[in-house]
Amino acid sequence: MFARLLFESFRRQRRRKLFALVAIALGMSLSTAMISVATDIGDKINRELRSLSTNLVLTPAEAGLDVTIGSNTFKPEGQDKAFIPESDLAKLKGIFWGHNIVGFAPFLSDTKKFTGPGGDFTARLTGTYFDQPLQYGNEKFSTGVKSVNKSWKVEGEWPSDGGDDALAGASLAQKDNLHPGDTLQLADRRLRIAGILTTGGAEDDSIVAPLHFVQAAMAIPGAVQRVAVSALTKPEDAFARRDPAGMSPEMRDRWYCSPYANSIAFQIHEALPNVQVDQVRQVEQNQGKVLSRISGLMLLLTVAALIATALAVSAVMAGTVIERRQEVGLMKSLGAGNALVASLFLAEAALLAIAGGLTGFAGGVFLARYIGQSVFGSAIVVAPVVLAIVVIAALLVAAAGSATAILKAMRFDPALVLRGDA
Amino acid sequence: MSQSMLRTSLLLRLLVKATWVRRDRALTGLLSIVVVATMATVGLTVYADLNAKMNREFRGFGANVMVAARNEGAPGAFTDADAAKILNSLNGKGSGAVVHYAIARGASGVPVVVGGADLKALLQLNSWWSLTRADADILVGARAARILSPNGAPFQIAYNGRTLDIKPDAIFRSGSEDDSRIYINAGAFAQFVGSPSPSPMVQVRLEGTSQQTAELIARLSSEFPEASVKPIRAVTETQASVLDKTRAVVLAASSIVVVLIVLCMVATLTGSVLERRKDFAVMKALGASDGTVSLMFAGEASMVAGVGGIVGFMLGSAIAWWIGQANFGSAITPHPALLAPVVLGSVVLALVASSAPLRLLRRIQPAVILRGE
Numbered sequence: 001m002f003a004r005l006l007f008e009s010f011r012r013q014r015r016r017k018l019f020a021l022v023a024i025a026l027g028m029s030l031s032t033a034m035i036s037v038a039t040d041i042g043d044k045i046n047r048e049l050r051s052l053s054t055n056l057v058l059t060p061a062e063a064g065l066d067v068t069i070g071s072n073t074f075k076p077e078g079q080d081k082a083f084i085p086e087s088d089l090a091k092l093k094g095i096f097w098g099h100n101i102v103g104f105a106p107f108l109s110d111t112k113k114f115t116g117p118g119g120d121f122t123a124r125l126t127g128t129y130f131d132q133p134l135q136y137g138n139e140k141f142s143t144g145v146k147s148v149n150k151s152w153k154v155e156g157e158w159p160s161d162g163g164d165d166a167l168a169g170a171s172l173a174q175k176d177n178l179h180p181g182d183t184l185q186l187a188d189r190r191l192r193i194a195g196i197l198t199t200g201g202a203e204d205d206s207i208v209a210p211l212h213f214v215q216a217a218m219a220i221p222g223a224v225q226r227v228a229v230s231a232l233t234k235p236e237d238a239f240a241r242r243d244p245a246g247m248s249p250e251m252r253d254r255w256y257c258s259p260y261a262n263s264i265a266f267q268i269h270e271a272l273p274n275v276q277v278d279q280v281r282q283v284e285q286n287q288g289k290v291l292s293r294i295s296g297l298m299l300l301l302t303v304a305a306l307i308a309t310a311l312a313v314s315a316v317m318a319g320t321v322i323e324r325r326q327e328v329g330l331m332k333s334l335g336a337g338n339a340l341v342a343s344l345f346l347a348e349a350a351l352l353a354i355a356g357g358l359t360g361f362a363g364g365v366f367l368a369r370y371i372g373q374s375v376f377g378s379a380i381v382v383a384p385v386v387l388a389i390v391v392i393a394a395l396l397v398a399a400a401g402s403a404t405a406i407l408k409a410m411r412f413d414p415a416l417v418l419r420g421d422a
Numbered sequence: 423m424s425q426s427m428l429r430t431s432l433l434l435r436l437l438v439k440a441t442w443v444r445r446d447r448a449l450t451g452l453l454s455i456v457v458v459a460t461m462a463t464v465g466l467t468v469y470a471d472l473n474a475k476m477n478r479e480f481r482g483f484g485a486n487v488m489v490a491a492r493n494e495g496a497p498g499a500f501t502d503a504d505a506a507k508i509l510n511s512l513n514g515k516g517s518g519a520v521v522h523y524a525i526a527r528g529a530s531g532v533p534v535v536v537g538g539a540d541l542k543a544l545l546q547l548n549s550w551w552s553l554t555r556a557d558a559d560i561l562v563g564a565r566a567a568r569i570l571s572p573n574g575a576p577f578q579i580a581y582n583g584r585t586l587d588i589k590p591d592a593i594f595r596s597g598s599e600d601d602s603r604i605y606i607n608a609g610a611f612a613q614f615v616g617s618p619s620p621s622p623m624v625q626v627r628l629e630g631t632s633q634q635t636a637e638l639i640a641r642l643s644s645e646f647p648e649a650s651v652k653p654i655r656a657v658t659e660t661q662a663s664v665l666d667k668t669r670a671v672v673l674a675a676s677s678i679v680v681v682l683i684v685l686c687m688v689a690t691l692t693g694s695v696l697e698r699r700k701d702f703a704v705m706k707a708l709g710a711s712d713g714t715v716s717l718m719f720a721g722e723a724s725m726v727a728g729v730g731g732i733v734g735f736m737l738g739s740a741i742a743w744w745i746g747q748a749n750f751g752s753a754i755t756p757h758p759a760l761l762a763p764v765v766l767g768s769v770v771l772a773l774v775a776s777s778a779p780l781r782l783l784r785r786i787q788p789a790v791i792l793r794g795e
């Protein structure tokens with residue numbers, strides 16, 4: 001009997017039910033989108049920050065002092081003999097947090113004398129990976145400045161890693177009148193300028209060539225002076241700042257298994273023992289603050305939006321019940337008890353809430369994906385648990401909205417209501 | 423009193439009384455408008471202030487502009503007086519530190535870069551340096567300490583015959599080339615290096631949007647032609663990119679919230695007009711024209727919407743103020759300029775919401791409505 005009443009209610013008042021369903025679906029799709037954006041934005045901004053600069057730097061443990069002022073390097077007499085073996089670099093992908101290593105770029109530099117179309121000049125020659133394919137175990141990947149230093153801008157073409165094309169820094173090119181297509185002579189080797197590089201840093205005064213070319217020119221095959229690493233890290237908190245040596249085994253495991261910059265640095269040092277790993281503190285220390293502000297803001301906006309949604313949806317549900325007070329009056333005058341009437345309306349509200357919650361979730365996933373794609377160029381991930389949250393929230397809100405209206409409707413005198421006077 | 427004035431006062435009394443008599447139904451309508459107006463105000467107020475709040479967070483990234491001599495050692499080069507003038511001209515729009523560098527020699531002739539600066543200003547700008555000791559006169563970079571003083575013992579550096587004793591008790595870690603340097607007070611540096619003093623370099627943090635920064639850079643370049651004023655692109659681009667993306671997300675989220683809630687609310691408002699079809703029918707039966715009745719309904723709706731818009735604006739501004747305080751540590755102040763669009767939007771929303779049901783009611787005969795169908 002109850003089931004038939006419920007079924008008939010849906011069949012006969014289709015438009016009203018659809019109307020309530022749409023309201024719930026709208027509210028729930030909004031909630032889904034906001035919750036997903038608020039939870040994923042931290043990760044998206046983190047990746048954005050990572051793509052623009054590297055946050056870890058590797059140098060040989062026995063390296064000497066870096067004697068640079070601005071973009072001028074002063075090499076001491078007798079070359080620095082400490083290097084990182086290039087063959088060790090792929091091991092970076094093998095550490096515990098290997099998947100968090102977005103990429104890396106090795107560097108090898110020296111001051112060299114070049115002969116260009118305008119004459120002789122002395123400049124820094126820097127070797128690096130542009131987009132070098134590498135393999136670690138069964139994993140093939142490619143890495144280099146193209147992927148870890150997105151702030152490097154090239155006018156012209158990027159050189160390939162195996163050839164003898166190079167980039168000329170913008171300031172250097174201006175000073176010595178270099179253009180793409182020019183050929184430089186370096187001792188007994190030739191370099192073709194493929195493009196002009198603008199970075200805003202020391203590379204603007206350098207010639208940047210493939211690493212293997214520079215290794216050959218310096219007669220030190222397989223050597224690397226410095227590696228810039230880009231790793232996705234968790235911002236430093238009080239736990240991360242503790243000394244791992246003084247931690248209990250469980251604490252230390254927790255530290256090791258969290259992608260803090262210093263635990264990743266520790267793991268890199270485990271894989272490459274002769275390497276000094278430093279955090280680029282300017283980036284690492286500040287990104288955590290920026291991320292927490294942005295996440296915090298989105299969280300607060302989400303809470304406000306969810307409250308507004310709850311009010312809106314419950315207002316709609318209350319409205320639909322009040323519209324049907326004549327039905328309530330009719331049922332009561334036919335002898336139905338308060339409990340039966342209330343449970344009928346609540347059951348309707350529950351069914352609407354579940355249907356609305358599911359459709360709303362689907363809509364919200366599209367909304368979240370659209371926002372992610374248009375702002376970050378990558379979809380925002382919606383956790384499946386949000387579906388459960390949204391359906392439960394829909395049930396609560398629909399029930400709360402209907403309940404207050406049902407209570408009010410039941411207090412009306414059935415006779416008055418049926419007459420149309422209430 | 424003239425005819426029209428009488429009519430206006432009667433209309434107003436009708437509107438107010440009508441709303442007052444059905445106050446709890448009117449309250450639902452008011453609540454709907456308040457919710458929409460509040461969310462719209464919160465979204466717009468936060469979006470308007472986001473630039474300023476986020477730029478403050480980026481202060482920790484340090485210098486975003488580097489000023490140095492264009493031609494090292496050339497006559498008419500960038501002097502200390504010029505550097506001081508640049509710092510003074512910033513007045514409130516930024517902060518900076520002047521640094522001089524020289525290459526001294528440590529034990530066994532190892533070259534090391536020594537920098538002379540106002541250490542307090544330098545540390546404020548480079549806030550991410552981790553120091554073993556605060557307020558020291560000599561700051562030794564971690565790598566310099568490791569190589570020049572592996573046992574922590576004091577060591578000596580020499581420049582042009584003069585020597586300086588260094589006690590490495592304030593060691594800093596930065597993760598950049600600064601770790602290979604030793605920084606000392608400007609006065610001590612001048613004494614150690616003597617004359618001619620090396621060309622100064624000025625690290626500057628300019629506050630403001632990327633456009634304001636670019637304008638300031640252009641102004642400084644033209645005022646000081648012997649200096650090269652360059653943005654530190656790694657910092658400026660990071661800031662611009664993150665700011666743009668955050669603003670886009672806040673705008674998108676706020677728009678979606680407002681649109682969807684407006685849709686929900688239109689439903690509620692439409693329902694409340696349909697609820698009053700008996701009043702509509704009575705007025706028509708008494709001889710009122712369609713226009714008069716519509717005017718009355720629209721008038722009521724606008725009045726409620728106006729009040730709702732104002733309340734929503736105040737509530738929304740309060741919430742935005744609190745969001746600023748809770749999240750950024752500095753309140754987001756209300757924007758009075760938003761009051762007019764929010765109230766106007768609320769009134770338009772109410773009018774649009776009531777126009778559809780009114781059109782529907784006009785088609786039905788009053789007698790049918792009064793009969794209860």
